[in-house]
Amino acid sequence: MRWSSISPPSLAVLLLLRTASAFYLPGVAPTDYNQGDPVSLNVNRLTPAVIASTQQVESLISYDYYHEYFHFCLPKGGPEKISESLGSILFGDRILTSPFELKMAQNETCKLLCTQTHDSRSAKFTNMRIWQGYNLNWLIDGLPAATLTSAVGDESTQFYSQGFALGSLTGGDGDKFRQPVLNNHYDIIVDYHRIPGRKEKPFRVVGVVVQPSSKKPKVSGDKKIADCTVAGDPVQLSESGNTEVTYTYSVIWMESPTAWATRWDKYLHVFDPRIHWFSLVNSAIIVIFLTGMVSMVLLKTLRKDIARYNQLDLNEDVQEDSGWKLVHGDVFRPPMNPMLLSIFLGSGAQIFFMTGITIMFALLGFLSPSGRGSLATAMIILYTLLGFVGGYTSARVYKSFGGESWKKNILFTPIFIPGVVFGTFFFLNFFLIWKGSSGAVPLWTMIALICIWFVISLPLSFTGSWFGFRAPAIEAPVRTNQIPRQIPEQALYLKPLPSMLLVGILPFGAIFVELYFIMSSIWFHRVYYMFGFLFVCYGIMIITCSTVTILMIYFLLCSENYHWHWRAFFISGASAFYVVLNAFIYWLSKLSLGGLASNVLYLGYSLLIGFLFFILTGTIGFFSSWYFVKKIYASIKID
Structure with missing residues (x-):
């Protein structure tokens, strides 16, 4: 069904309904095939990838597979859109049908797709995308077509990296001597699993690897048969004239012992899991240290303060006492704004x-x-x-x-x-x-x-x-005085900006390693799935935000400053400043973005993430402090 045939209101309803099917349990809905059954190959957007020579990304702009300048082969009747979830659309996925014909367990050799002509304008556009390291993204039976990659320093450990190269650079060591070549032939290697003992539809797709290459196959005969064995020089798109490009593909089916339920395992590679464990241990130490400090400093000190304050004769002059007890008549005064x-x-x-x-x-x-x-x-x-x-x-x-x-x-x-x-x-x-x-x-x-x-x-x-x-x-557990109390001069570390910078770094320190992997998955188009680590880090962040804010608010009240409401929010929310700072450092070190659009997109989304993180952590700090303040002032006797 084409989306162009759907009315706008119906499309909105379908988008809402589509979200209901987004919750997917792995292993529930496999597609089974008989030998010779067609297997769908759908195409997705082209995305920038990490350039191997610099280990940087040079663009954040993705493009439709059937963009007019790429001149990829079209299916008969034109491409049709595949229905997607709302989240998939927002993240830029544009899944369409393709002219590739795959049949279960039937190999194909040098099958001709089409011959296309690239003019000078499209050649310049495509060559620039090759220089920027763009990847093609296909889906076969829902699995992303991947490149087989080895782990750094461990050639024996191999995993799937989503996508494969649009082209490559050849010619020399320096950029001045290298030339972009277009990959126009695809060796599609599909792993399938045969279900033991089943006679009807026993095959399932469990892995997809594409090995692209640049060839000039010989096309002969009225049937347009291609011969890839006589391929000559790689295909270079001329930026001063027209270039004819012939697209071909081969399909190799390989039986695999991998079960369908575990077919995503090779895609979900943990990049150096020791870093994650080090991050968790480091964050756990921070939490234990902070919790211990709060327990020792606050509980022990507060018990003595409360006991001594409650033993005073309230008819006598209690001004000899000092600290947080003296602001009981102002601490629950409504904040500004x-x-x-x-x-x-x-x-x-x-x-x-x-x-x-x-x-x-x-x-x-x-x-x-x-x-x-x-x-x-x-x-x-x-x-x-x-x-x-x-x-x-x-x-x-x-x-x-x-x-x-x-x-x-x-x-x-x-x-x-x-x-x-x-x-x-x-x-x-x-x-x-x-x-x-x-x-x-x-x-x-x-x-x-x-x-x-x-x-x-x-x-x-x-x-x-x-x-x-x-x-x-x-x-409030105590009454509020009509006349606000005068606030004495504050120590440097209790002033707004120093206290925010001092305390905000601790919640950030608990999550910055996991934040690095999340940012890499967003900007490098990798699959993020380490939700166990993320769950623990989220809990540690909550505890850290609560404890450091409570500790700072206690010091603030001891200095007889009762303006704690906004201060609690900003102290905890200040960790967002370090999130934005980290994004800025990431921008300088890991990205080499060319053009205004990519830089604006990165900085805009980074600031938006920082703003939402500010609201989240500020809320955690405020409610923790509110509970703490209510608790301690409910423990003292006030006439």
Whole structure:
């Protein structure tokens, strides 16, 4: 079915329904074949890969397989789009049918696809993509066509790297002497597994490797038969004239003992697992150290302080005492801009639960790599459904702060943070449209996102806000004085900027190794699946954010500074500064992006990720501190 025949409203509905099938359990739905049955080969976008000589990526722009300048062979009747999940579309996948004909367990040798003519303009475009190391991406029975790669320093360990080269550089050692050549012949090696004892449809596809090469096959006869054995020089596209290119392919079927349930194992290669274990051990030590410090410094000190304070005669002059006890009449004074803080906290709670549930589903295997885009789809749907949590949290906090503009709170909570995210995403999408990239999100997908936002998320948030305002306000354990207390001069490390930089680095230190692998999977187009490590790192990050913020807020209160609300949010959220700084260093060291669009895209998405991380970690730090402050002031006797 062609998408062009679907009306826009129907497309939006289909996109919503398609998300329901994104949760895929590995091993549930294999496709079985008889010998000679057709096996589908679909094509996906072309993506930039790591250049071997520099170990850097030079572009972030992906292109449709059937882009007019590539001149790849078209199937009869034209390519048709394969239905995709919402997350797959947002991440740039554009899966289409192809003219390749594969039949189960039947080898083919030098089969002719077509002959195409590249003019000078398309030659310049294609040669530039070869210089930038672009990969072709195919899907055979849902498996990505891969290149067989050896682990660095261990030639015996081989794994599949998704995609294969559009072309290669040949001629000399320096760039000045090298020339791009186009790969126009593909040796497709398909591993299949025969199910023992089964007679009907006993074959399953369990592996796909493509070995591309550049040849000039001899085409003879009226039947257009190609002979690859007499291939001459590699194909070089002329940038000053027309070049005829003949595309051919061979298919080799190989029986494999690999079971269908484990066919993704070779794709899911762990790059140096010792780094992950070192990261976990390092993060665990940080957590143990911080937890121990909080236990020793706070619990021991607080018990003595509370016991000594409660033994005082309250009719006597208690001003001889000092520290956090003296600000009990001001510590629960509403913060400045309670509306904005409550909106941040509502959205932060929504992101917190969305992230945790998504990681849990992925850890349990519900979000398999074979379900393309299922992870992103799950995040969108969970964030939408958790609008109730965001609305309830924002309303309850705002009411506890004594806020009265409840209508503004109800309206702005589901609009402000999602509006910033969607606005940034919409702005960056223009750069993809400008470059003619396949990553540009189609108009009707944008409309579908807006429908999800306004038709599902907003009503859920409004409902949560209604319940939040009806619930009783969170009462302070002590009364608030009418006249604010004067705050004495603060030590340097307790001032806003030094305290943020000092504390924010600790949560970042707990996750930076895993963050490196996540960024590599995003920008280098690798499969990320180490959700066990991610789950542990997420838990460690939560504990670290909580403990370091509580410790700093305790020091702040001891210095008789009761403005802790925003400080708790910013202290914990300051780890986002290091996330953005890390992205900037990654940009300088691992990427060599040419052109305005790629640089704007990278920096724009990095800042957006940093902003969301700021909201998430700031929320964790605030609620931890709020619980701590309520607990300690509920323990002292106040007349």
